[in-house]
Amino acid sequence: MTLKSLGWSEFFRQEFQSLELGTGITPARVSRNSKHIYHVICEEGKFVARVSGAFRHQAKESSDYPSVGDWVAIKISPDGLEAEIRVLLPRRTVFSRQAVSASGTESKSYEQIVAANVDVAFLVAALDGGRGFNLRRIERYLTLTRNSGADPVILLNKADLSSELDSELDQAKSISAGAPVHAISATEERGVEPLRQYVRDGKTVVLLGPSGIGKSTIINRIAKEEIMKTSEVRSGDSRGRHTTSWSELLVLSSGGILIDTPGLRDVQLWSDESSIEETFQEIIEIAEHCRFRDCNHSTEPGCAVIEALQSGKISESRLTSYKKQKQEIINSSRRRELGEKKKHEPPVRPRRKVQRRKK
Ligand SMILES: Nc1nc2c(ncn2[C@@H]2O[C@H](COP(=O)(O)OP(=O)(O)O)[C@@H](O)[C@H]2O)c(=O)[nH]1
Numbered sequence: 001m002t003l004k005s006l007g008w009s010e011f012f013r014q015e016f017q018s019l020e021l022g023t024g025i026t027p028a029r030v031s032r033n034s035k036h037i038y039h040v041i042c043e044e045g046k047f048v049a050r051v052s053g054a055f056r057h058q059a060k061e062s063s064d065y066p067s068v069g070d071w072v073a074i075k076i077s078p079d080g081l082e083a084e085i086r087v088l089l090p091r092r093t094v095f096s097r098q099a100v101s102a103s104g105t106e107s108k109s110y111e112q113i114v115a116a117n118v119d120v121a122f123l124v125a126a127l128d129g130g131r132g133f134n135l136r137r138i139e140r141y142l143t144l145t146r147n148s149g150a151d152p153v154i155l156l157n158k159a160d161l162s163s164e165l166d167s168e169l170d171q172a173k174s175i176s177a178g179a180p181v182h183a184i185s186a187t188e189e190r191g192v193e194p195l196r197q198y199v200r201d202g203k204t205v206v207l208l209g210p211s212g213i214g215k216s217t218i219i220n221r222i223a224k225e226e227i228m229k230t231s232e233v234r235s236g237d238s239r240g241r242h243t244t245s246w247s248e249l250l251v252l253s254s255g256g257i258l259i260d261t262p263g264l265r266d267v268q269l270w271s272d273e274s275s276i277e278e279t280f281q282e283i284i285e286i287a288e289h290c291r292f293r294d295c296n297h298s299t300e301p302g303c304a305v306i307e308a309l310q311s312g313k314i315s316e317s318r319l320t321s322y323k324k325q326k327q328e329i330i331n332s333s334r335r336r337e338l339g340e341k342k343k344h345e346p347p348v349r350p351r352r353k354v355q356r357r358k359k
């Protein structure tokens with residue numbers, strides 16, 4: 001396995017070199033991780049690795065630890081059986097979502113990294129006539145992708161089940177904000193060939209979407225071998241059973257790198273406003289003409305967005321989706337600030353309780 005076929009590039013070479021780690025330390029890419037066990041791939045082969053004591057000592061947040069797709073510097077043990085992760089290299093792109101950890105009555109949100117150093121994201125929907133095709137969900141994934149730094153590509157899978165393919169394609173294109181849209185059938189191997197343009201030597205492609213939508217089947221078709229387990233659809237509904245419960249990076253023998261992900265139930269956004277602006281470009285452009293700079297597009301006079309809504313230029317559902325995503329980002333950055341404050345300040349005793357005691 002060459003470093004280049006694993007996705008190594010000039011960016012990482014320079015980062016690695018500047019660390020001056022000395023001899024015996026090699027770059028490796030994380031292909032899987034569960035708890036504190038990492039699977040890594042490098043020129044020397046595949047290894048199971050743990051982070052070093054010094055690494056753990058320096059790591060503060062969960063995002064300081066390696067994730068699938070990350071490049072790390074490892075030291076392989078003399079017997080060649082295991083490896084130790086010494087350093088995490090900076091990420092070129094990162095997919096993260098907001099996760100919540102609860103301890104006692106406190107819940108804290110933190111950034112959970114789904115995949116790192118991704119070039120292209122396949123945002124997969126299914127034309128199964130049910131919940132698989134949801135434009136609002138695609139919009140959320142688009143924002144997540146723009147925020148990550150990767151390029152989005154929308155895949156409408158299970159085209160064999162659709163009776164309104166043209167209309168569904170049009171709907172997806174109307175919200176794609178310039179991202180390519182492909183209708184495919186993974187099981188019937190239709191439309192799969194054109195996807196190979198994205199899956200090239202050294203390029204990393206992540207597949208995102210809820211479980212049962214056909215991500216693992218698509219991977220098997222692109223790889224031309226059954227490298228991922230797929231699930232049978234339960235009778236009664238069109239969703240598959242959960243099979244992939246963690247992200248996994250696969251290096252194809254035909255070239256290219258794919259990352260399969262488990263179905264992310266609700267993608268809570270962890271991003272900034274600029275990525276939303278790319279997803280909802282046409283709304284942003286219209287909003288330039290609102291009378292007030294901080295217009296919320298609800299009841300303000302001279303609101304160009306409400307005007308566009310009334311004239312049918314934008315749809316109600318799309319505006320709602322935009323407002324929801326925006327609110328979510330505002331909430332999450334507020335929670336993040338609160339979380340950070342808590343870390344640095346000693347806990348404040350509730351005032352009222354103290355006063356009551358005085359009585
Ligand atoms: N009809 C149809 N079913 C598909 C297609 N792609 C996948 N499936 C089925 O959908 C189910 C879930 O597929 P899987 O790849 O495991 O989905 P994942 O959870 O997203 O990885 C399986 O039973 C697949 O056979 C498709 O293009 N058409």
Ligand SMILES: [Mg+2]
Nearest residue numbers: 215216243244
């Ligand atoms: Mg799967």
Ligand SMILES: [Zn+2]
Nearest residue numbers: 290295297303
């Ligand atoms: Zn407005």
